[in-house]
Amino acid sequence: MTAPVIVWFRQDLRLSDNPALIAANKTGRPILPLYILDDINSGEWKMGSASRWWLHESLKSLNASLKGNLCFGKGNPLDIINALLKQTGAQDVFWNRCYEPWRIARDSAIKKSLKTSGIEAQSFNGSVLFEPQITLKSDFTPYRVFTPYYKNACLQNAPEPRHPQAAPQGLNLFHYEIQTLDQLELMPKLSWHKTMQTTWTPGEEGAQEHLAKFLDTGLKNYKDGRNYPAKNNVSRLSPHLHFGEISPHQAWYGAQQAMIANNCESDGAHFMSELGWREFSNNLLYHTPSITRENLQSKFDAFEWQDNPEALKAWQTGQTGYPIIDAGMRELWHTGYMHNRVRMIVGSFLVKNLLLHWHHGEDWFWDTLLDADLANNSTSWQWIAGCGADAAPYFRIFNPVTQGQKFDPNGDYVRKYVPEIAALPDKYLHSPWEAKDDLLAKSNITLGKDYPLPIVDLKSSRERALQAFAKIKAAQ
DNA sequence: CCTGGAGTTGTCCTA
């Protein structure tokens, strides 16, 4: 029997546009597809609960596409791969590169170890449009600002991203079993994932259909509509992209085609720039691995964060008394997702109005988001906290009432996730405490009982934040 | 090395 080539799937759970799989197929030898759940090397960035549910579903789908031949392992990848090599006689391992610090460290150690035993490990770029190790400024230092990064390193002077490749036909698959999918124990013990089940379709097929639908119906008016959480103008591709059920190349070129076909070039260009943000985050994390925990701007080390477990709990559970915040946090809890505009509003509220450390937000999102992604999560929390890669004027403090009125003017979003105040007229929906007593009575709402009173005052907490920011400016 | 322009996403006050 011909020895197989091992294709180690990681964050590339798809058959189409998968460089490692395509290269392995070209060897003409049978392919042993492998997935390993690695909770050993991930350290403090062990995958969160919501992500695990998604991963379970995604692996189920990939296994089906591979006709039940996906080999599941759990543990230390090097041990598992070594055992597989021994038992199957395989001489090659192919994979697509990942860019988180702990994965880079792990993978280079594996590559080195395999090499000393005469095994060829080949890695490819499956997951990014522009690889971080080659994306530097002309002085060979990494970019710190998005706009020049995107303009120079993505749009100009950059190698054109590969055009998406079709899935290889007639794969010759090698069957070898270590464990079953269920033995990875990815599914949550409690059944809080029911809403997720009805909201999402993890897996390559679901991802491709999702992209096609977005390009068809959501791309037009994307630039403006993406700000409104009740509209269908955001792509919601993030979990699919994170797990690699779709490649950014497929989204990039798909958008390019669709914007021409639908005559909406500026919308298309804007969507592509959002993919650019994903690249930028990856780039930042690659060159500055400390961003996962340390302030990119070190003057923030002196910032006086508050300690307030009750406020944190209220934020996490969507009980702050600010409807747009509570709607967002409940959307997150129930669906594993939150609209981008609302992520900024709840982030600003946590960090600026409550003065709680951005690590709290980072940790909570890490556990509850289906699209939890180390690069995006760290970069975005630093951005909203003002300590990250941005000019970030310290006075940019979102007002949850103003933002709600502006971006959820008809209250569709708030009423969906905060039904207890749905009867309020639009005028008071984003500020229920301003409603007159008889109106509250008529709407069957007792504030403090059916729905909380605001846990902080906006005006004074804003002032407090401005003072805290002024302090680190002076301290510097 | 120096220089000048620019930096995802806001709010509030005033006229």
Place this chain on the structure above:
DNA sequence: TTAGGACAACTCCAG
């Protein structure tokens, strides 16, 4: 009701 300016200064980046 609406539009414009203030809110600071600093760092990044390209030429």
